[in-house]
Amino acid sequence: xxxxxxxxxxxxxxxxxxxxxxxxxxxxxxxxxxxxxxxxxxxxxxxxxxxxxxxxxxxxxxxxxxxxxxxxxxxxxxxxxxxxxxxxxxxxxxxxxxxxxxxxxxxxxxxx
Amino acid sequence: xxxxxxxxxxxxxxxxxxxxxxxxxxxxxxxxxxxxxxxxxxxxxxxxxxxxxxxxxxxxxxxxxxxxxxxxxxxxxxxxxxxxxxxxxxxxxxxxxxxxxxxxxxxxxxxx
Numbered sequence: 001x002x003x004x005x006x007x008x009x010x011x012x013x014x015x016x017x018x019x020x021x022x023x024x025x026x027x028x029x030x031x032x033x034x035x036x037x038x039x040x041x042x043x044x045x046x047x048x049x050x051x052x053x054x055x056x057x058x059x060x061x062x063x064x065x066x067x068x069x070x071x072x073x074x075x076x077x078x079x080x081x082x083x084x085x086x087x088x089x090x091x092x093x094x095x096x097x098x099x100x101x102x103x104x105x106x107x108x109x110x111x112x
Numbered sequence: 113x114x115x116x117x118x119x120x121x122x123x124x125x126x127x128x129x130x131x132x133x134x135x136x137x138x139x140x141x142x143x144x145x146x147x148x149x150x151x152x153x154x155x156x157x158x159x160x161x162x163x164x165x166x167x168x169x170x171x172x173x174x175x176x177x178x179x180x181x182x183x184x185x186x187x188x189x190x191x192x193x194x195x196x197x198x199x200x201x202x203x204x205x206x207x208x209x210x211x212x213x214x215x216x217x218x219x220x221x222x223x224x
Binding site: 035037044045046047050058060061094099100102103104105 | 151159160161162163166172204206208211212213214215216217218
């Protein structure tokens with residue numbers, strides 16, 4: 001059974017770095033890509049980036065300068081790091097295993 | 113980036129009646145492999161998006177056959193027959209043809 005679970009701090013201070021972890025089960029990170037999508041509070045969905053099955057990454061150009069995605073295949077984990085957070089980065093962050101499988105999301109609030 | 117435009121913003125439906133949601137893309141979503149990469153999701157309050165329709169007209173596993181997707185290269189429709197209380201939420205269309213994935217602004221379905 002495919003599962004993705006996001007984890008990370010619920011509160012981040014402005015200008016600090018967000019670090020999130022996506023732990024997957026039911027599939028191998030060397031066989032399938034993992035994506036990060038976020039949803040600002042009360043708004044729509046924004047694709048952030050991708051960790052491809054072969055280790056290649058791709059980023060949304062709007063976030064590229066602040067964003068980094070990496071992985072640890074031995075732990076079945078994909079990591080997201082985004083720096084210089086501002087209040088409009090507040091929202092729910094999801095990791096997905098392609099189009100079909102989404103995690104439950106982690107709510108991140110950027111506030112002092 | 114491909115722009116996805118949804119209409120209407122909201123729809124109010126009597127249980128048992130039908131509803132249709134439209135989505136238009138700024139670029140053809142028909143790949144050279146013959147697949148049209150438009151997807152439909154339902155996001156219920158407090159939940160992550162759940163896949164309803166993939167590749168324009170394919171019903172995702174576990175989704176009632178009251179849901180159907182159709183369209184052309186740039187114009188797409190999600191139809192819900194015999195709307196039920198469990199169908200309430202926000203519907204999003206999305207294109208997964210190319211990175212970044214992009215999504216429509218959402219259509220809120222409510223019951224009369």
